[in-house]
Amino acid sequence: MADESKTQPSTTTPSTSLPNSATETNIKQSQAGADPNGISLELTPLRYATHRGESEIIKYLLEAGADPNRADWNGEKPIEISAFQGHLQDVKTLFPVTSSITACLGGVVRHVCSRKAFQKRKRKAKEVLLETKLKAEDSFRNKEYDMAAGLMDDQDATLLSKRSECWTLMGKAGSTLADAKRCITLRSGRSEAYYRKGVALNLGKEYAEAADAFLKALKLDPNNIELRNVFQ
Incomplete structure (x- = not known):
């Protein structure tokens, strides 16, 4: 038993x-x-x-x-x-x-x-996630990047990309890259994930690898003006 x-x-x-x-x-x-x-x-x-x-x-x-x-x-x-x-x-x-x-x-x-308890947790989790997103957005707008990063869920690709941006604005190349890679794992077809990786590598002065990441991002979103400007 x-x-x-x-x-x-x-x-x-x-x-x-x-x-x-x-x-x-x-x-x-x-x-x-x-x-x-x-x-x-x-x-x-x-x-x-x-x-x-x-x-x-x-x-x-x-x-x-x-x-x-x-x-x-x-x-x-x-x-x-x-x-x-x-x-x-x-x-x-x-x-x-x-x-x-x-x-x-x-x-x-x-x-x-029980299923009833699971559904209750699921509903509550959605409410909490929405509330957390709003708090994170407010912190980001107020340039409280450290606070915003702490509120963002690493299971949500959109929030993860935003958190990577927070780390970039704080000059933390390692954290920026870690979140960018995680974002790629969650959504490999998302151009923004590769863009964030490129930003992280550029911040870490790994310019050749950064260029490769930016190129992958551009291939996924060829009409993105911001990505085009990176190569100009």
């Missing part, structure tokens, strides 16, 4: 895509006596720990006063995150201290993995 504590649901949602370094710092600060409910990148230390399956940290945070009933930006409580990720031992830890949930452990897992 399989160990249920290691069972992993096969379905994923945008809500499981998390940042790391800033939130890890928040957890360390909580261990040092800081507010266990402090927010970093819209996540509490407990929310981050439940996603990662950090059982001992979860216990520590609860003892330190972390709120197990505080929902995240996607409307999900820590116990729901643990159940969805298949961290059933953590579900058992959170179950006694979580209010307004199904009356049994098995019910929690069935609810979180």
